Amino acid sequence: MKKNLGLYISIAGTILIVALPISRTAKLIILFGAFAGLLFYRRGVLYFGKANKKLQSGALDEVWVLYRKALKAGVAPNVRIAIASIFIQRGDVDEGKTILESYKNLTKGQTKELDAIVGILDSMVHWIEGDTKAALKTVREVYEAGFRDSNLLVNYTTFALVERKWKEAENLLDEADEKNIVSAGLIDNRAWLAISKNEWVEAELILTDLISKGPRFAEPYLHLAQVKIHWGLIGEAIDLLAEGLKKPFVNTSGIKASYIQDLHDRLSDPKTRRKTAMEIDQDRLAVASGQEVKAIDRTFEPEEGLILSGFAKRPAGRKKQKVEPEEQGPNLELTAEDLAYIEANEEQ
DSSP states (O other), rough: OTHHHHHHHHHHHHHHHSSSOHHHHHHHHHHHHHHHHHHHHTTTHHHHHOOOOOHHHHHHHHHHHHHHHHHOOOOOOOHHHHHHHHHHHHHHHHHHHHHHHHHHHHOOOOOOOHHHHHHHHHHHHHHHHOOOOHHHHHHHHHTTOOOOOOHHHHHHHHHHHHHTTTTHHHHHHHHHHHHTOOOHHHHHHHHHHHHHTHHHHHHHHHHHHHHHHSSSSHHHHHHHHHHHTTTBBBEEEHHHHHHHHHHHHOOOOOSOHHHHHHHHHHHSSSSEEEHHHHHHHOOOOOOOOOOOOOOOOOOOOOOOSSSSSSSSSOOOOOOOOOOOSOOOOTTOOOOHHHHHHHTOOOOO
């Protein structure tokens, strides 16, 4: 009822104006004035809608101007948080932080659910700033307060894996399975956990099926490349890294494009191929989380071959595993459907 109150008032007002004993011209003037007033009152959500369309088209320079106008004109708390999320992911992180603070300072409109989402966004800011421990602490607090959704579990498991809290990450992934919370980010994190346990066959099964669904983030391609390298299949690893580089990278991406590009280039060069492959395989935990790889203090002859000897033998007779991931990455990416839902449910 509250959500449609403005609509009901508008309808009632229109009926009242039409019923007034005045000329048709006067009625039209009053109706036009009322409509203009309504547009002015709702201009915040109009700016938000325009910004969303620009965001989908990639016109980012115009996006930020429109979002700022929306905030200045006034928007509902959920829209304010959505705008903060977009700034944090794809724009000025500091500006996103300021918008989050403006939500925290509101005197009305805050809810437990919105507070939880703000906590998740706060964790992403810590993550971007390189403070994974603070990020993990923040999502843990949101989790312990009882909130659950796929974004929280993706972020929580990601931070736990980076901090090598293997059991904590595994428990969260098991909970997601039990509650049928499915996302590509969670599936990739399950494979990451398998790599940490040296369960290479399991990781390959998970990642091969995941990549067949076309995830929109690069991590699965890096992780499957690790599996291929473990078996000496360097050519396949190079191709996977190249595919990963085609995916979008945002502020909250766990793996940076420059990191994947460096591994790709070093594996592609026969002079550094074996050394790079050995470093990746021997420091699998660092690679899986996009951290600096420990160098091997040895030199090797150039190798032209794309299948290297001296690595683990790939097992035969592997079973196929089917998964049905949602198209969702581990960084709160808002889809067109998300933006449309927020816009449709905007409240003043």
